Amino acid sequence: MIIKILGSGCKKCIALGENAKAAADAAGIPAEIVKVTDYAQIAAYGVMSTPALVIDDKVVSTGKVLTVSEVAEKLGTA
Template sequence: MKIEILGTGCTKCKALFEATKEAVAQSGKFAQIEKVEDIQKIMGYGVMSTPALVVDGVVKLSGKVPSVDELKRVLLEGKE
């Protein structure tokens, strides 16, 4: 699973990155987590509000920092 955190480095973007790392650790899944700060790449996903969470090339969340439990649900969608 490839996870990308889209954001320019703001506090919320960093919080989403940390929460995502925690959610992956708690889920027991293996995932590659990458921060994407390049505005052109972010725009390429059509994201208008950061931070955003992209899983395997699909934007799952945008404009908020969800709880670790919510992130675990998003990461496990369709993976059972």
């Protein structure tokens, strides 16, 4: 599974990345966390508000920091 965090690298982006890693680890899902900071790549996903969470190339959240449990729901493990 590839989890992408789209954003500038701000505190919110970092927090979302940490929560995504924690959720994947807790579920025992081997996931690669990729941070995407290039605005052209972010725009290619149609994302206008960051941070955004992308799971296996599907945008599942934009514009907010999800909690660990919210990320777990998106991963299908909650």
